[in-house]
Amino acid sequence: MSITLPDELKFIQNGLSPQKESKTSLHNKVCVITGTTSGIGYVTSHRLALYGAHLVMIVRNREKGEKVRNEIIEKYHTKCDLLIADFSRFEDVHSVAKEINSTYKKIDILILNAGTFLQRKTFTNIGIEASFHINHLSPFLLISLLREKLIASSPSRVLTINSEGHRFSTLHIDDLGWKKHLYTGLKGYGAAKTAQLLTMQKFAIGFEGTGVTINSMHPGEVKSNIGNENSLLYRLYSKYLLSLFLKNPEISAKAIHYLVADEEVSGVSGKFFNLTIEEKPAKHATDPILMEKVWNKSIELTHL
Ligand SMILES: NC(=O)c1ccc[n+]([C@@H]2O[C@H](COP(=O)([O-])OP(=O)(O)OC[C@H]3O[C@@H](n4cnc5c(N)ncnc54)[C@H](OP(=O)(O)O)[C@@H]3O)[C@@H](O)[C@H]2O)c1
Numbered sequence: 238m239s240i241t242l243p244d245e246l247k248f249i250q251n252g253l254s255p256q257k258e259s260k261t262s263l264h265n266k267v268c269v270i271t272g273t274t275s276g277i278g279y280v281t282s283h284r285l286a287l288y289g290a291h292l293v294m295i296v297r298n299r300e301k302g303e304k305v306r307n308e309i310i311e312k313y314h315t316k317c318d319l320l321i322a323d324f325s326r327f328e329d330v331h332s333v334a335k336e337i338n339s340t341y342k343k344i345d346i347l348i349l350n351a352g353t354f355l356q357r358k359t360f361t362n363i364g365i366e367a368s369f370h371i372n373h374l375s376p377f378l379l380i381s382l383l384r385e386k387l388i389a390s391s392p393s394r395v396l397t398i399n400s401e402g403h404r405f406s407t408l409h410i411d412d413l414g415w416k417k418h419l420y421t422g423l424k425g426y427g428a429a430k431t432a433q434l435l436t437m438q439k440f441a442i443g444f445e446g447t448g449v450t451i452n453s454m455h456p457g458e459v460k461s462n463i464g465n466e467n468s469l470l471y472r473l474y475s476k477y478l479l480s481l482f483l484k485n486p487e488i489s490a491k492a493i494h495y496l497v498a499d500e501e502v503s504g505v506s507g508k509f510f511n512l513t514i515e516e517k518p519a520k521h522a523t524d525p526i527l528m529e530k531v532w533n534k535s536i537e538l539t540h541l
Pocket of ligand 1: 271274275278296297301323351353399401455457462463464465468
């Protein structure tokens, strides 16, 4: 007997369904990807290099980044460049965007993967709640600063690594500092991912007719270092309990490769995927009024 789940719960079924895979070559494709020093970004950078991509990796830790770059060059003999940016600092995002715009003739693929899960309410040095700043505002700023280059490089694809976690919290646009609402790690994370999902859809409208596509995806529930910036208790819980239920991030890398390269996805834009399956986001993450508000707020906060 097959059960039809309501839209809100289809993500459970989709996560368990067979996924698509691509063998598309990435030879001569310039692929900018953030957060390749661990977890999903690390495994994805290996997969993209295996398929021939010229990687431009943006990481916050130079030492870790150089280790990954050396591994990739040695293993795949592909081009692999390293840029340094901490996504809690807009000045770093400006600096890497400037370098990319002046160094590379084109960007074929842009993957916004770097992200964090913060159990405790934390603020960046300019007073923005850190999960919102790192998971949403900095990727928003980077896409905006690379917009013209992406258009000049078209057909090109942008993919934001979002999360089913967006379903667990809406966005309090007038309380981004969580003064009036109780902050929890899940709520802060969910709000930031909701903001990213809403603005992705608005970016897609702006890219219409340019040959640039933009989509978001949930990369599965996989083993990574996410949450490692939290308390010892959380890290122990994550390492010894949570990780028992998590999959290998290779499934995320395969899905990302499919979404950024496969012919089947060419021309598809403004969509959310659970791994490789297109899915309806939560209702609050498609709300046109909230979309407009978060877009304007993101422009204001990033001083675009
Ligand atoms: N794992 C999952 O099950 C899961 C599920 C849904 C969505 N996601 C999303 O997948 C993406 C990758 O996460 P992951 O699970 O692979 O976690 P991860 O292993 O912790 O990797 C996160 C990457 O982001 C980088 N990063 C963190 N904060 C940064 C900052 N302030 N500036 C620049 N880079 C920063 C990390 O750098 P360092 O190495 O220097 O820390 C690392 O390279 C995230 O967007 C996450 O929200 C993951």
